[in-house]
Amino acid sequence: MQAWCIYENKLLYSRADKRLDKPGDDSRRLSVFNVASEFGDPKSIVNKIHEDGRVYDSDAVHNKVTKIYTYTDLINNAAPLPQYSLSSVIHASNIYYSRFALLRYDPSKDRFIAYYSNRHRWVSGCKKLVEAVRSLTILLRNLFPQRFTNGSPELVLAISGGDYPAIDNEVFGACVRKDEGPCDESLFQQAPILHFGSVFTQPLFPNIIGMPMPRAHTDCFVKWLMRNREPCELFLPTPDALPWDELIPQLVWRGTDFQFLSFQNSLERPSFEKYVDGKTNPKADQKLAATQILRRNFDKLIPRWKGVVYTAESEIEARRTKTLPKINIKFAKVAEGGAHPAIGAKEYKKWDEIGFPVAGESMDEAQLSKFKYHIDLGGGGGTTWTGTSRKLAMPGLLFHHCTPTKDYIHDHIHPWVHYVPVRTDLADIMEKLEWAEKNPSEAKKIAETATELMKQLSTSEGFEPLFEQHVLNPLLEAIEAYNPLDLRDEKSWDDAFEQLGGKQVFSPFMECTSDEGCRVDNHQIEMYKKGSKG
Numbered sequence: 097m098q099a100w101c102i103y104e105n106k107l108l109y110s111r112a113d114k115r116l117d118k119p120g121d122d123s124r125r126l127s128v129f130n131v132a133s134e135f136g137d138p139k140s141i142v143n144k145i146h147e148d149g150r151v152y153d154s155d156a157v158h159n160k161v162t163k164i165y166t167y168t169d170l171i172n173n174a175a176p177l178p179q180y181s182l183s184s185v186i187h188a189s190n191i192y193y194s195r196f197a198l199l200r201y202d203p204s205k206d207r208f209i210a211y212y213s214n215r216h217r218w219v220s221g222c223k224k225l226v227e228a229v230r231s232l233t234i235l236l237r238n239l240f241p242q243r244f245t246n247g248s249p250e251l252v253l254a255i256s257g258g259d260y261p262a263i264d265n266e267v268f269g270a271c272v273r274k275d276e277g278p279c280d281e282s283l284f285q286q287a288p289i290l291h292f293g294s295v296f297t298q299p300l301f302p303n304i305i306g307m308p309m310p311r312a313h314t315d316c317f318v319k320w321l322m323r324n325r326e327p328c329e330l331f332l333p334t335p336d337a338l339p340w341d342e343l344i345p346q347l348v349w350r351g352t353d354f355q356f357l358s359f360q361n362s363l364e365r366p367s368f369e370k371y372v373d374g375k376t377n378p379k380a381d382q383k384l385a386a387t388q389i390l391r392r393n394f395d396k397l398i399p400r401w402k403g404v405v406y407t408a409e410s411e412i413e414a415r416r417t418k419t420l421p422k423i424n425i426k427f428a429k430v431a432e433g434g435a436h437p438a439i440g441a442k443e444y445k446k447w448d449e450i451g452f453p454v455a456g457e458s459m460d461e462a463q464l465s466k467f468k469y470h471i472d473l474g475g476g477g478g479t480t481w482t483g484t485s486r487k488l489a490m491p492g493l494l495f496h497h498c499t500p501t502k503d504y505i506h507d508h509i510h511p512w513v514h515y516v517p518v519r520t521d522l523a524d525i526m527e528k529l530e531w532a533e534k535n536p537s538e539a540k541k542i543a544e545t546a547t548e549l550m551k552q553l554s555t556s557e558g559f560e561p562l563f564e565q566h567v568l569n570p571l572l573e574a575i576e577a578y579n580p581l582d583l584r585d586e587k588s589w590d591d592a593f594e595q596l597g598g599k600q601v602f603s604p605f606m607e608c609t610s611d612e613g614c615r616v617d618n619h620q621i622e623m624y625k626k627g628s629k630g
Contacts, residue, residue, distance in 0.1 A: 218624030228257035228292035249580035259477025325556035426456025
């Protein structure tokens with residue numbers, strides 16, 4: 097097979113040429129879950145895949161067993177993805193209601209073209225999809241220069257971008273809320289979808305492959321490749337960090353008042369009018385009364401507001417005991433109407449009047465790093481993107497908010513090694529905080545291990561495994577699994593696209609060339625916003 101990937105100034109050959117049973121390889125027996133029969137050559141993975149999911153390999157000499165639940169598992173185990181074609185990429189759009197695109201390489205004009213479905217509404221989160229396309233085309237051209245030339249076959253990739261995959265709620269909502277997968281077993285026979293953003297922790301959609309998040313994270317991967325392994329500043333340890341014993345013994349958080357996984361639950365951001373106004377004794381302590389009301393409705397609240405309730409309770413207890421409040425979780429910004437400071441915001445005026453601690457002063461990293469305990473409370477997509485890595489890099493201990501979604505960096509950190517895990521509903525936060533206070537040596541060790549990991553990832557050499565696992569390998573496998581139709585000119589593409597039903601549904605909105613970069617068709621985007629099929 098022709099070599100067409102250039103990386104580290106060396107030619108990389110197709111991983112399809114690599115056998116898992118090559119002498120000297122760290123080969124593994126694979127217990128395969130719902131693997132399609134058109135898996136390619138299953139003998140290159142195992143000798144026999146039994147229909148009940150067990151593997152029988154009469155020649156196996158290795159004892160390690162790896163379960164395969166997703167396309168990401170296949171990639172991480174150097175196993176090929178199922179073969180797919182243009183038809184399968186078009187079909188993949190049916191999973192989504194928004195933030196999904198087809199990315200086509202047109203060899204006749206040496207350009208990438210991104211297509212958006214006329215059936216999908218264009219939303220504000222699509223800005224992240226645009227950024228994903230921009231970064232992806234740079235990575236593809238520079239990693240695989242011999243694949244993208246005038247004489248190459250076409251390539252069409254399914255991609256999505258945003259806080260989380262914008263799955264069609266009418267079709268898959270019940271499955272997503274149940275949080276058990278797969279939502280459709282046939283997905284293991286479909287085209288891979290490269291999602292730039294948070295993905296589901298459970299294997300709900302096995303063909304969705306989690307990629308680095310758009311903007312800050314994808315920028316790191318692009319710069320590392322293009323600028324002679326420039327280190328990623330997202331993982332740099334906090335400069336001038338205080339010693340552990342000098343850190344403020346308080347759990348701190350500052351962030352924006354976002355919704356939380358609204359597609360997956362009905363949790364609320366409580367309004368003063370609904371929960372408190374007219375429901376308290378005018379002669380009672382209003383802060384205490386409001387805190388008690390929200391505690392009774394605790395299960396209805398999104399995690400960030402639950403954190404505010406914990407703060408109110410901590411402040412009430414600290415006032416009684418004349419000690420420092422254990423928890424300091426407050427909003428620094430309000431999302432509605434464009435992000436603006438929480439202190440003095442009209443949205444919190446009535447909360448402020450009774451002294452309820454919703455709004456807090458903004459804190460930069462230098463200020464936050466002075467605290468002993470941190471938490472990365474999930475936002476709209478269930479995670480915090482940059483927040484997790486930055487808090488791991490601080491000298492304090494991270495209480496990691498475990499939710500139904502995850503980011504690529506979560507694959508490299510482990511509970512009780514790099515962080516203390518906290519439930520999605522925060523029901524165990526006080527218990528975990530008490531553990532840390534009673535076990536300072538263990539807590540300090542976890543914090544130091546996390547910081548050391550971030551220090552390693554912030555180096556050129558330490559970042560390389562991240563680059564290979566989360567960019568090079570997924571792109572290589574997705575390219576190799578695609579079966580081109582030899583559509584080397586515009587007419588052959590139009591004919592095939594129309595015959596397969598794509599031309600009636602998709603319209604181009606973005607074009608990227610090596611000479612001029614990427615150009616967005618703003619007129620077409622306005623048509624998407626209006627729901628037009630024009």
